Amino acid sequence: MFHRILALVVKEFLAIFRDKRSRLTVVVPPLVQLMVFSYAATYDLERVPYAVYNEDPGAFSRSLTARLDGSPNFRKVAEITREAEIAPLVDGREALLVVHIDRRFSRDILSGEPGRVQVILDGRNSNTAMVALNYVRAIVMAESRELVRTGRAAGFPAVLETRAWYNPNLESRWFIVPGILGVITLLVTLITTALSVAREREQGTFDQLLVTPLRPVEILIGKSIPGCIIGLVEGTACLLVAALWFQVPLRGNLFMLYTGLALFLLSAVGVGLLISSLSVTQQQGLLGVFLFMVPAVILSGFTTPIGNMPVPVQHLTRLNPVRYFMVVLRGVFLEDAPASVFFAQFWPMALIAAATLTLAGWLFRHRIN
Amino acid sequence: MTVHRGGTAVRPRRRSIGMRRLRGMIRKEFLQIVRDPRSIAIAFLLPAFLLLLHGYGVSLDADNVPLAFVAESPSAEATSLSAAFAGSPYFEVRKYRAMQDAVAALTTHQVDGIVRVREDFAGIADPDGSDRPPRPIQVILNGVDANTARLVSGYAEGVWSLWLADQARQAGREIQPPLELVSRIWYNSEMRSRNFLVPGLIAVNMTLIGALLTAMVMAREWERGTMEALMVTPVSMFEILLGKLIPYFIMGMGGMALSVVMAVGVFAVPLRGSLWLLVLAASVFLLVSLGIGLFISIIARNQFVAGQVAIIVTFLPAFLLSGYIFDIASMPRPVQIITHAIAARYFIAILQSSFLAGDVWAVVGPNLAALSFMAVFFLALCGVKSKKRLD
Known part of the structure; x- marks a missing residue:
């Protein structure tokens, strides 16, 4: 039995790696994508283009604008003198925000009134606007503290001391890069498995495979192993790049990570083979991959949190293996989460893997056209 | 062509x-x-x-964020702050008496953040206590999802400043921040x-x-x-x-x-x-x-x-x-x-x-x-x- 499976595995690897174009598509793009996406995917903003509309002749506004100028997060694109100049700058996306300092700003502060700073933001991407507003708020807060310290204003009786655990500087790259590992592993596994049975069916070689001494279980195992091995290799490569190149802290237990990866790969292979055995032509196979992969990535908590989704959609995500793997990845990379968190992710992935693989194996036999 | x-x-x-x-x-x-x-x-x-x-x-709009509220010794001020968080549409408050329980809830993903006030929190709004150093309200967030954590931190600040102004007004004083930030979001004013x-x-x-x-x-x-x-x-x-x-x-x-x-x-x-x-x-x-x-x-x-x-x-x-x-x-x-x-x-x-x-x-x-x-x-x-x- 073992050497029969081995022969099938060798055949599958040959099918993937014999063709030069196919070889390239499996190896090169995922690694390039990992690098490019990891650099690209961050919610943090840099060089936010802004304009200053300062009507105040006093010293306090100069101190505030100097603080903005000195921040690495901001890049001044214009200093304007009329209100009418605001709209074209924001409309044309030259400035993401305009800081407007009122004529009475310094006078108000001297007389004990709050100095008013107005910010006009381009809300077309409301998340970017919100992040930029938070940056401005931090600068205004720092300036407020300075005013309190120099005795220009009264302090508060209580202050918020906010700390973020696991990610003290709130770098969103630490959140996204482990997620990219999951998405790329999914992608590679799906493209190596999902079209494989469909291609054999279309070319008629699947019937030949069925009349060999190989039993359906053996075909299933033989078809699964290449996807798992490739996924394992790409996953490890991604892991190394994330930890060594992007310096994402790897705080937790690698055993948990690899257990999670193995279960995730099995469920991805299961879904891939299920799609493959359901489709008669490769075009249907491709369609199936898209139909599964796109929602699986978008509704996995990879970029937008599951907690923000409406409750019915949240329940739907329970069918999605990527969702669980995201928790495992972040739990190992950043949190060093307790074992109970990991086990809560392991069993649903195991269940999905068992269900999809069984169904795919059954369909091998019962769907001969 | x-x-x-x-x-x-x-x-x-x-x-x-x-x-x-x-x-x-x-x-x-x-x-x-x-x-x-x-x-x-x-x-x-x-x-x-x-x-x-x-x-x-x-959606990137976090609402009903599960939040642990820890008041180590109960006081009227702590209760009203907790009510302020509970009243905000952004938070769903769970109360804890001991910090370690709240930490356990945070590490097992049951809550996304902790707000903790200490024993010295009582009497914070006393009009005659205004020359004392400010008392800290500790906020701990799960920072793994940095973007959400940043939003939540902003929401928490909003709740806190409203609560503070409210407390001061009840004590017959006015609390004014040294600087006031007013924002106008064009094209998408409700930030959806x-x-x-x-x-x-x-x-x-x-x-x-x-x-x-x-x-x-x-x-x-x-x-x-x-x-x-x-x-x-x-x-x-x-x-x-x-x-x-x-x-x-x-x-x-x-x-x-x-x-x-x-x-x-x-x-x-x-x-x-x-x-x-x-x-x-x-x-x-x-x-x-x-x-x-x-x-x-x-x-x-x-x-x-x-x-x-x-x-x-x-x-x-x-x-x-x-x-x-x-x-x-x-x-x-x-x-x-x-x-x-x-x-x-x-x-x-x-x-x-x-x-x-x-x-x-x-x-x-x-x-x-x-x-x-x-x-x-x-x-x-x-x-x-x-x-x-x-x-």
């Missing part, structure tokens, strides 16, 4: 597009589409399905993330569907040997390409129209720009994405590879490098250069402006020009690469 020259290189005697032959080709494609109604489903139902699923699924995510999704979905529709059509003809059959007919290569493009273009525009109707009707995204401009941008974008699919199909000549390439080059780049969710201007310079090759980038810029701001020519002009260039480029490339040849 380059496309034309490429198409007729083998048989230079035919210089114009024969309408009759073209009609025949289109008829053949339509017949193929109708016989396999799945591609109709791809064109019409898939955009609607994806938009519905993702439109509800993607769906307003920009849903138009972006239209571009992401249509990138997929464009490529999906055409990625295999040429490869399939090659693989099945029907390409040779087509070649011996008087149909020119250019006519073959057009015959493949036109039916899918019509179906793709149908899907696009359905998406726009749903964005406005179901997800209540305002459409402030003019419809004709949106239609123009959408059709140029669709040409690019069909062109890319066709190009993959011509180059790969093998459905297996064409399918793999289509998966790799369409979805994730359109999702992550297009400005759909991540700000392009904040990416490192080399990555920004790469994003210029992503058609969805230009379409999303136009969509976000068209839906939320109106016809802003400073945005639409350059992006539409870039899309048109890409359309011409890819369609010309298809023409050049698909000369009638046997090998």
